[in-house]
Amino acid sequence: MKINVRAGKIEKYKTDAAIILLFEKEKPGKVAERVDKALDGMISRLIKKGDVKLTTGAVHLLYPEGRIRAERLLLVGLGNRSEFTPNRLRQAVGKAACSLRSAGARDITLITDGVVLDAEELGQALAEGTILGLYRFLKYKTGEENGLARDVQTITLLKESIGGLKAMQKGVKVGEAIAASTVMARDLVSSPPADKTPTIIAARAKEIARKFGLKLRVLEKEQMRKLGMGALLGVSAGSVQPPKFLIVEHRKGGKKPFIALVGKTITFDSGGISIKPAENMDRMKDDMSGGAAVLGAIRTAAALKLPLNIVGLLPITENMPSGSAYKPGDVLRTMSGQTIEILSTDAEGRLVLSDALTYACTYKPAVIVDIATLTGACGIALGTEATGMLGTDDRFKQMMRAAGETTGERVWEMPLWEEYYEQIKSDIADMKNTGGRRGGVITAAALLSKFVQKYPWVHLDIATTAWTETERPYTPKGATGIGVRLLTQFLRDYAEK
Numbered sequence: 136m137k138i139n140v141r142a143g144k145i146e147k148y149k150t151d152a153a154i155i156l157l158f159e160k161e162k163p164g165k166v167a168e169r170v171d172k173a174l175d176g177m178i179s180r181l182i183k184k185g186d187v188k189l190t191t192g193a194v195h196l197l198y199p200e201g202r203i204r205a206e207r208l209l210l211v212g213l214g215n216r217s218e219f220t221p222n223r224l225r226q227a228v229g230k231a232a233c234s235l236r237s238a239g240a241r242d243i244t245l246i247t248d249g250v251v252l253d254a255e256e257l258g259q260a261l262a263e264g265t266i267l268g269l270y271r272f273l274k275y276k277t278g279e280e281n282g283l284a285r286d287v288q289t290i291t292l293l294k295e296s297i298g299g300l301k302a303m304q305k306g307v308k309v310g311e312a313i314a315a316s317t318v319m320a321r322d323l324v325s326s327p328p329a330d331k332t333p334t335i336i337a338a339r340a341k342e343i344a345r346k347f348g349l350k351l352r353v354l355e356k357e358q359m360r361k362l363g364m365g366a367l368l369g370v371s372a373g374s375v376q377p378p379k380f381l382i383v384e385h386r387k388g389g390k391k392p393f394i395a396l397v398g399k400t401i402t403f404d405s406g407g408i409s410i411k412p413a414e415n416m417d418r419m420k421d422d423m424s425g426g427a428a429v430l431g432a433i434r435t436a437a438a439l440k441l442p443l444n445i446v447g448l449l450p451i452t453e454n455m456p457s458g459s460a461y462k463p464g465d466v467l468r469t470m471s472g473q474t475i476e477i478l479s480t481d482a483e484g485r486l487v488l489s490d491a492l493t494y495a496c497t498y499k500p501a502v503i504v505d506i507a508t509l510t511g512a513c514g515i516a517l518g519t520e521a522t523g524m525l526g527t528d529d530r531f532k533q534m535m536r537a538a539g540e541t542t543g544e545r546v547w548e549m550p551l552w553e554e555y556y557e558q559i560k561s562d563i564a565d566m567k568n569t570g571g572r573r574g575g576v577i578t579a580a581a582l583l584s585k586f587v588q589k590y591p592w593v594h595l596d597i598a599t600t601a602w603t604e605t606e607r608p609y610t611p612k613g614a615t616g617i618g619v620r621l622l623t624q625f626l627r628d629y630a631e632k
């Protein structure tokens with residue numbers, strides 16, 4: 136899909152569909168008013184009658200039948216002006232683009248006049264909202280249902296005057312880069328486990344690294360053994376798929392210290408010997424969403440040429456039961472030297488992360504951020520609207536919170552008080568890998584904290600934000616690509632300071 140930015144008048148634009156964005160309880164702006172006139176006041180009449188609602192994302196399709204050159208006209212609500220945010224705009228245009236695709240439009244023209252937003256921010260939000268809203272995962276559909284022919288081909292962002300056009304264009308480029316990385320993450324997370332084994336993900340990372348000028352190292356089992364990554368190796372022991380440890384570097388920050396991003400990348404989590412119930416086990420293909428988010432964020436950082444040094448670390452393995460699998464009762468020796476007693480082989484995320492966090496420390500990073508589909512408990516605590524956040528550094532947690540508000544990928548903090556550490560004390564090892572049912576999000580994070588040494592650290596639990604069972608305004612059912620936009624915003628804000 137191509138997004139163009141143009142100056143011009145909508146009346147003269149031949150297009151499959153025009154979009155007019157309207158605030159609730161307000162008179163249409165200058166351009167909308169002219170279109171209204173051309174339609175003999177139909178728009179204002181329909182609003183007055185109450186037939187057209189203008190809550191965020193509400194849409195109403197009209198057929199101008201020659202009175203303007205657009206074949207269709209979609210009125211789209213932006214809600215109350217006082218509550219307007221870029222996220223509302225993403226939601227509104229995501230819904231709008233989807234409904235026009237269903238109507239059969241392949242070429243859409245969106246009137247940008249009247250939306251009160253900085254031109255660059257506007258371009259970014261429009262690109263993100265439409266691309267992410269129109270996203271579909273069609274790779275495994277054949278024939279008719281693979282409705283590629285009916286996809287939207289072009290979206291033109293129309294502005295009457297030339298002022299701010301360049302800035303909007305710049306914003307579109309940023310939005311396109313961020314959306315493309317999110318799409319990449321969604322595609323990976325939606326892929327069947329057989330098509331995203333550790334070996335396959337390593338190959339995909341190689342392609343991305345080549346394309347975006349990133350440095351990539353892939354550690355094999357032998358090197359993991361030499362480094363003493365007993366936790367990662369323990370989890371992978373039950374799988375016939377060899378594990379991989381990816382080290383992806385974006386080095387554009389001169390002498391600045393590294394930012395380390397660590398992503399849990401379990402390509403399928405069966406639970407291992409502590410096997411999960413059969414129901415919904417297919418969902419556990421999304422257990423690599425953290426790794427996908429890290430790859431996506433570093434891809435965007437490279438595309439946007441952020442002046443930073445970033446290292447992305449992905450411990451990748453399946454978690455499978457077999458004769459060679461690790462067992463409850465085993466004690467694993469981590470790269471840090473600390474030992475972990477295994478009570479459940481299903482608490483595997485924190486194990487692979489412990490070695491990855493220790494590896495992150497070798498960079499002496501300014502901050503470590505890890506992102507992981509870590510605990511079902513997170514969904515119990517926060518539902519599907521918030522990513523759980525814990526960590527050791529208030530400044531970076533505040534930055535993450537702000538990035539969440541900006542992107543709509545919101546995070547909510549939970550406490551990491553020392554009393555919680557009681558729950559992960561082991562009788563025979565330095566710690567155990569589960570802390571019981573209560574406070575599961577926290578005890579998992581408590582274990583991770585033992586592997587970050589003195590470095591500032593933020594942990595993100597995306598267990599129930601990585602996948603959505605219901606359609607959202609710019610997030611169709613399925614993989615959300617969560618974390619890509621959040622981490623990218625965090626990195627952009629960091630680069631600004």
Ligand code: BES
Binds near residue numbers: 482508509511568598
């Ligand atoms: N990958 C799961 C967490 C998860 C559960 C993500 C549901 C998405 C939806 C993780 O590896 C896991 O199994 N965690 C266990 C931990 C427990 C054994 C302490 C859990 O949450 O039940």
Ligand code: MN
Binds near residue numbers: 406481483484
């Ligand atoms: Mn598990």
Ligand code: ZN
Binds near residue numbers: 404
């Ligand atoms: Zn898992």
